[in-house]
Amino acid sequence: xxxxxxxxxxxxxxxxxxxxxxxxxxxxxxxxxxxxxxxxxxxxxxxxxxxxxxxxxxxxxxxxxxxxxxxxxxxxxxxxxxxxxxxxxxxxxxxxxxxxxxxxxxxxxxxxxxxxxxxxxxxxxxxxxxxxxxxxxxxxxxxxxxxxxxxxxxxxxxxxxxxxxxxxxxxxxxxxxxxxxxxxxxxxxxxxxxxxxxxxxxxxxxxxxxxxxxxxxxxxxxxxxxxxxxxxxxxxxxxxxxxxxxxxxxxxxxxxxxxxxxxxxxxxxx
Amino acid sequence: xxxxxxxxxxxxxxxxxxxxxxxxxxxxxxxxxxxxxxxxxxxxxxxxxxxxxxxxxxxxxxxxxxxxxxxxxxxxxxxxxxxxxxxxxxxxxxxxxxxxxxxxxxxxxxxxxxxxxxxxxxxxxxxxxxxxxxxxxxxxxxxxxxxxxxxxxxxxxxxxxxxxxxxxxxxxxxxxxxxxxxxxxxxxxxxxxxxxxxxxxxxxxxxxxxxxxxxxxxxxxxxxxxxxxxxxxxxxxxxxxxxxxxxxxxxxxxxxxxxxxxxxxxxxxxxxxxxxxxxxxxxxxxxxxxxxxxxxx
Numbered sequence: 001x002x003x004x005x006x007x008x009x010x011x012x013x014x015x016x017x018x019x020x021x022x023x024x025x026x027x028x029x030x031x032x033x034x035x036x037x038x039x040x041x042x043x044x045x046x047x048x049x050x051x052x053x054x055x056x057x058x059x060x061x062x063x064x065x066x067x068x069x070x071x072x073x074x075x076x077x078x079x080x081x082x083x084x085x086x087x088x089x090x091x092x093x094x095x096x097x098x099x100x101x102x103x104x105x106x107x108x109x110x111x112x113x114x115x116x117x118x119x120x121x122x123x124x125x126x127x128x129x130x131x132x133x134x135x136x137x138x139x140x141x142x143x144x145x146x147x148x149x150x151x152x153x154x155x156x157x158x159x160x161x162x163x164x165x166x167x168x169x170x171x172x173x174x175x176x177x178x179x180x181x182x183x184x185x186x187x188x189x190x191x192x193x194x195x196x197x198x199x200x201x202x203x204x205x206x207x208x209x210x211x212x213x214x215x216x217x218x219x220x221x222x223x224x225x226x227x228x229x230x231x232x233x234x235x236x237x238x239x240x241x242x243x244x245x246x247x248x249x250x251x252x253x254x255x256x257x258x259x260x261x262x263x264x265x266x267x268x269x270x
Numbered sequence: 271x272x273x274x275x276x277x278x279x280x281x282x283x284x285x286x287x288x289x290x291x292x293x294x295x296x297x298x299x300x301x302x303x304x305x306x307x308x309x310x311x312x313x314x315x316x317x318x319x320x321x322x323x324x325x326x327x328x329x330x331x332x333x334x335x336x337x338x339x340x341x342x343x344x345x346x347x348x349x350x351x352x353x354x355x356x357x358x359x360x361x362x363x364x365x366x367x368x369x370x371x372x373x374x375x376x377x378x379x380x381x382x383x384x385x386x387x388x389x390x391x392x393x394x395x396x397x398x399x400x401x402x403x404x405x406x407x408x409x410x411x412x413x414x415x416x417x418x419x420x421x422x423x424x425x426x427x428x429x430x431x432x433x434x435x436x437x438x439x440x441x442x443x444x445x446x447x448x449x450x451x452x453x454x455x456x457x458x459x460x461x462x463x464x465x466x467x468x469x470x471x472x473x474x475x476x477x478x479x480x481x482x483x484x485x486x487x488x489x490x491x492x493x494x495x496x497x498x499x500x501x502x503x504x505x506x507x508x509x510x511x512x513x514x515x516x517x518x519x520x521x522x523x524x525x526x527x528x529x530x531x532x533x534x535x536x537x538x539x540x541x542x543x544x545x546x547x548x549x550x551x552x553x554x555x556x557x558x559x560x561x562x563x564x565x566x567x
Contacts, residue, residue: 005384005469009479013384016376017393023373024400024450027411030421034414043419088304095297106308114508114547116524117319118312120531120540124322125315148312151304179286180296209404211511216531226406233410233515243414246407253402257395 028250035247040240057244066228073139073214073224074207077146081203082196084147085154093162110149115212118149123216137219145217146210150203157199161192197263201256225249323541332535342542352526356546359523362442363506367499369446370453374498375491378457383466394458401451409515412444416516436518444516445506452505453498460494461487496558503554507547523547 005013030044035053037046057063085107092103110118122145126137135141169191173183211226218227229245232238289296323342326335346352381393400408413436415421422433434440464487472482510524523546530540 006479010384013376013380017380017384020373020377020450020454021396023447024397026421027408027415027447028400028403030415031407031411044421044424084304084307087300091297091300091304095293095300097297097301103304106313107304110308110312112504112551113316114504114524114544114551116508116510116527117316117544117548120527120537120544121312121315121319123531124319124537124541125311128318144311148307151308174290179283180289181282181286205402209406211406212508226404229404229406229410230511233413242410246404246410249404249407253399253404256402257399261395 031243032247032250035240035243037243040236053240053244057241057248060241062223062228062232063225063241063245066223066225069139069223070208070225073142073146074204076139076143077150077207078200078203080143080147081150081154082200085151085199086158086192086196088151089155089158089162093159094167104155107152107155111152115210116216118145119213119216122148122213126217137217138222139218141217141219142214142222142224145213146207149210149213150206153202153206154196154199157195157202158192161195165191194263198260201259201263205256319541320545322538323545325538327536327538334538342539345539346542346546352543355521355523355526358438358521359507359547360550362438362445362522363503365442366445366449366506367453367502369442370450370502371495371499373446374450374453374457375495378454379461379487381454381458382461382464383469394455397451397454397458405448406511408448409444409512412440412447413515416440416443436516438517438520440516440518441513441520441522444512445509446502448512449502449505452501453495456498456501457491457494460491460497464490493561496561500555500558504547504551507550 033046036049036051038048038050038052039046088103088107091097092100122141123137126135126141126144130136130141165188169187170183173187178186209226210224211230214224214227218224223231225245229242232242289299322334324338324340326337326339326341327333328335381390385393416433416436417423418435420433426433434443468486469482472486477485508524510522510528513520513522513525523543527540527543530536530543534540
């Protein structure tokens with residue numbers, strides 16, 4: 001592409017690129033290979049390979065219930081964030097009002113502040129406000145915490161889409177006699193759907209992966225998958241199962257990229 | 271619920287008509303839920319946390335004493351151990367940012383300026399994919415890599431060396447690894463906007479490669495590097511999980527907060543400590559705002 005660089009510089013840059021990708025992928029490959037390592041202590045290189053840990057992990061009750069908890073928390077947080085994010089995006093994109101510019105800042109704050117700050121703030125609030133009503137820390141509080149920092153991704157996606165759409169089609173719909181709800185249901189929502197899907201995917205992934213806010217908002221009995229991994233990370237006899245779960249999560253990380261490509265034709269939009 | 275939405279005069283239709291006539295009402299409905307959630311619940315919780323930083327805990331009972339004083343902040347500023355941990359945390363965050371910038375720049379430059387458009391697409395996907403792999407899994411990967419019988423020791427052993435083991439160096443490596451894509455992507459986006467013709471023109475006019483870098487590439491790339499540094503710096507500053515996984519006995523500011531919430535059950539002091547990373551980030555954001563980096567996010 002570029003002619004102004006010397007041959008040597010170009011080769012050096014390609015080598016740097018290759019090294020960069022090697023650094024990014026080598027640790028992930030090590031985890032993948034180790035999940036088949038027959039040796040419990042995971043010395044490198046593996047002496048013998050086996051599939052027994054994968055089978056053992058599949059039957060592990062702790063992993064299964066943690067996975068299920070994570071899915072529930074992710075779906076709940078994504079649903080709440082979709083409603084709140086879409087409403088806020090409509091308000092900011094379609095109306096002029098006092099304090100409009102601060103909404104964007106407000107929405108981004110939960111993800112911009114260190115997770116530990118959000119975590120202990122919510123923990124403190126839940127314990128003082130919800131405890132008198134008999135609501136303990138649990139799945140519900142995890143969903144609330146996750147939804148708080150997931151709003152921003154839905155908001156950004158919907159806002160960008162609304163900006164591109166303009167109001168022309170909605171006005172046409174109103175002129176043809178559709179009321180506010182019909183216009184939303186038959187005109188605006190179908191046009192927003194892919195933006196909502198892309199944002200929802202990212203929100204779910206954020207929630208699924210989150211550990212810091214979760215640590216402070218989950219009660220003693222609630223274990224999401226990251227919490228389960230963290231709790232078992234330092235137990236040598238659980239190492240094979242932790243390895244398999246880690247390897248499985250690496251393999252699964254291809255799924256959202258693939259879906260994003262299908263939804264928008266470009267992974268960069270999310 | 272949508273049984274008869276279009277019957278003239280039906281309640282749904284009447285509600286729709288009311289909303290249509292009153293944009294102010296429409297706006298209030300739209301804003302109500304998000305603002306209730308984000309301002310009342312979230313900002314309220316933050317404000318309560320900040321307030322509790324000015325309270326103390328009864329040493330004997332462990333109960334929070336709701337009396338305004340600045341004891342926590344005085345301890346934070348005067349006690350040597352906290353100053354050292356705060357400086358160490360900032361140092362680690364800065365080092366992670368520098369390591370990431372040095373690794374990311376040539377990678378991003380090669381992606382933006384040497385790769386074909388088709389290859390660029392795949393390279394971007396290659397950078398994005400590991401972002402979706404769990405944070406914990408990536409930190410764990412380095413725990414495995416850096417362990418006594420791990421890959422790193424195995425790789426350097428023939429040269430009579432040994433890996434860094436668990437400790438602060440391991441924390442820097444792990445954090446730099448975790449946030450590397452957040453540095454590559456903004457730099458790539460920044461350099462992609464730089465027209466190739468500018469580089470050619472600079473070379474045609476006789477500038478050396480170094481001069482081209484300094485006068486053409488760097489002014490464009492700098493705001494992008496700063497944009498990336500906001501992620502790497504902020505994410506490193508609040509981290510305490512990686513420290514627990516690969517840090518050995520090392521402590522960062524996040525661990526002090528965590529330990530004061532858990533073992534010590536001293537929320538007021540934890541809240542006071544938590545203001546440190548927030549304050550540092552605020553100062554950092556104000557400092558970099560003039561570079562135009564915030565528009566590059």
